[in-house]
Amino acid sequence: MNNRTDQLHNMSRRQFLMAAGGVTVAAALAACAVPAPGGDSGGAASSEAQQISFLVRPDIRNAYAADAAAEAWNQESEQKIVIDEPAGAADQKIQAAVAAGDLIWDGFAVIEGPWGIESWVSRDLIQPLDDLIAVSTVADADKVVPAIIPSVLESSKYEGKQYTIPGNVGSVALGWFWEPLNAAGAEPPETWDEVRAAAEAIKASSPDWTPFDAACSPLCDHISMIWGATDAPLTDEGLVDWTGEASIAALKWKQEMVAAELMPGIHGESFGNWLKGGTAIMTSYDVHGTMAQQTFG
Structure with a gap:
């Protein structure tokens, strides 16, 4: 891995979860490590600010005002979100990066649930969010999931594990x-x-x-x-x-x-x-x- 990749993967996943929830429907990519509850989850991230690289589909970036959400986050956090757009099929780019060991993105938006989640999980492209949510230190973080409409929450899961943060229920x-x-x-x-x-x-x-x-x-x-x-x-x-x-x-x-x-x-x-x-x-x-x-x- 290059240096930027190492830095991104050593950062606290709690910060990523906070950012993902602020942008839109999001999934944590599979190459990211889950911190142990109560342990040192940030490494160097605890002493110096690092970027959060977030991959967003071009249509979603515009429709869900992702740049405005990232700007609002960046005003409140030392770890800045950098938004990137996939050139072509996002899942193929992520899968190739995972296979090559040079994944530079921390999260992705959006995955349509529930039908799209299985494909991403079966290819080991995303990881469950349950442990990330459990160790979050964001105020009222433990109230977010219980407040989600039950049927919508169920659509964010696969085999009982939560893989996405619902951001929109559309028609x-x-x-x-x-x-x-x-x-x-x-x-x-x-x-x-x-x-x-x-x-x-x-x-x-x-x-x-x-x-x-x-x-x-x-x-x-x-x-x-x-x-x-x-x-x-x-x-x-x-x-x-x-x-x-x-x-x-x-x-x-x-x-x-x-x-x-x-x-x-x-x-x-x-x-x-x-x-x-x-x-x-x-x-x-x-x-x-x-x-x-x-x-x-």
Whole structure:
């Protein structure tokens, strides 16, 4: 490891926990050591200020005002937060850094829970926060977790351990750009059949636009379609009813959309394409409308 990495990993994880909670939904990366309760958890960090390197997705940095949160933290702490953005897939960059032994980041935001947590845990990219929270000396730190809505808290866990600090409970919404919609002579869609019709019209009138896309799958397309199509989206066990009539209909709808070249079959660049003004209609986290307005007016 380089010197900067050694310094970052010797710092008190309590300070990181404080910073993570102040920024947004956050996870402690796996290469960080957990301090022993009551012991010397900071090493050199107790005598000199050191940086907290925090990796934040570009869309989250803007939507959740991460820079403002970091600035507020830096005014109160000697250990300053430095925000970095991943170039490409964050999980791949973190996994490569862990494998090479040169991880320079202390935490990451955001991981969508509960569906995204298992993937990060199974690849040893993040560590449980329970022990970090237990040794925190921040005032009222022990009151934070009990105050979280139980269902939201459960979504931050995997196999009984807490891996993230919940920062937002959002919805999925349908958004569109007026330019391609007006050029196609289409009205704002209110049903999935109307989305299909609008996408067909946009493909014909504005071939440079991606007619329709979803920010990620299955949350922003499949699960949302199930929720909108049935009053019983969950099984008796509390799981998404993947084999139900609504789920099968949603799957067929997506397959037909991809086959007709009305939506991509892979969603790795979907949100970025929306922010570039390249996708006409998008089903996504509810912040995507606000972010588009900030960018395009």
